Amino acid sequence: MILDETYTLANGVTIPKLGLGTWFIRNAAAPDAVRAAIEIGYRNIDTAQAYRNERGVGEGVRSSGVAREELFISTKLAAEIKNYDDAAAAIDGSLQALGLDYVDLMLIHSPQPWHDFRGGDYAAGNREAWRALADAYQAGKLRAIGVSNFEQKDLENLCSLGAIAPQVNQLLVHAGNTPSELIAYCQSKEILVQAYSPIAHGAILDNPEIAALADKYRVTVPQLCIRYTLQLGTQPLPKSANPEHMRSNAQLDFAITDPDMATLQNLDDRDYGDHAAIPVFAGK
Ligand SMILES: NC(=O)c1ccc[n+]([C@@H]2O[C@H](COP(=O)([O-])OP(=O)(O)OC[C@H]3O[C@@H](n4cnc5c(N)ncnc54)[C@H](OP(=O)(O)O)[C@@H]3O)[C@@H](O)[C@H]2O)c1
DSSP, rough: OOOGEEEEOOSSEEEESSEEOTTOOOTTTTHHHHHHHHHHHHHEOOOGGGGTTHHHHHHHHSSSSSOOOGGGEEEEEEEEEOSHHHHHHHHHHHHHHHOSSSSSSSEESSSSSSGGGGSOOHHHHHHHHHHHHHHHHHSBBSSSEEEEEEOHHHHHHHHHHOOOOEEEEEEHHHHHHHHHHHHHHHHHHOOOOEEEEETGGGGGGOOOOHHHHHTTOOOOOOHHHHHHHTTTTTTOOOOOOOOOHHHHHHHOOOOOHHHHHHHHHOOOOOOGGTTTTGGGGGOO
């Protein structure tokens, strides 16, 4: 059962292979969604300061009836914060909003602020934010630290510090958009890749080629897509606020053949429809 399986990060901390994304789950709806997911067996929940639902996610976690140490809770430092003092304060702010003594993983959300995604040079600011995460990690507030949307040069910038290296890089990975070189680079550095938007934010549900392949395996499109990201060695974070979807997204007891994996890996579908204006889907 996938919900019971884990990866091990470079620092020895284990992380459940399947997580729940919570972007676009409103704060008021988050407690129910998180409790439902935990009831179904999810143990890995991903939020972010930017989602404005840390309070609701934390409430769901704290009222779930499952011991804190059995859960893996992640959040992300706002992409706009690129200096040490604001980063340190925001880390404490997340702990307070979540109502938790520690989080299992905290990421720098993006190497650039969203208004300048893939734009200017924030190398110095990212080193500052990283130093704040590293200090919080040393202080026991964070059990693991990492980044998101970082390209190889952004990772090298942090590794050049000679201090602790990122343990995770959370990236846009789905059938139709597979950054194979960057995934291979991360894997060579023992950086676990988390696959965000594994169902392409919902856009892939309309892709006829994927639908035909899902039929062949007698699974749903989301099941095929989530299984695909697992077989890449990445850690998927499908979002759902619907318990039926959460349950079916965890039924992944099938294997995609090597030729079909190659087909999915070579597929190019980055049509995000109405969501194309969101920086991470804008093709930068
Ligand atoms: N680091 C970053 O910059 C970044 C960026 C984007 C996302 N993320 C993370 O990754 C998570 C997932 O990405 P995402 O939210 O963009 O999209 P996603 O998980 O690829 O897709 C979510 C969409 O698919 C639907 N869905 C899920 N399971 C389904 C099923 N079994 N049948 C039919 N529809 C289904 C959801 O609707 P229902 O709720 O109705 O099921 C929702 O509309 C986010 O929530 C967030 O935690 C991180």
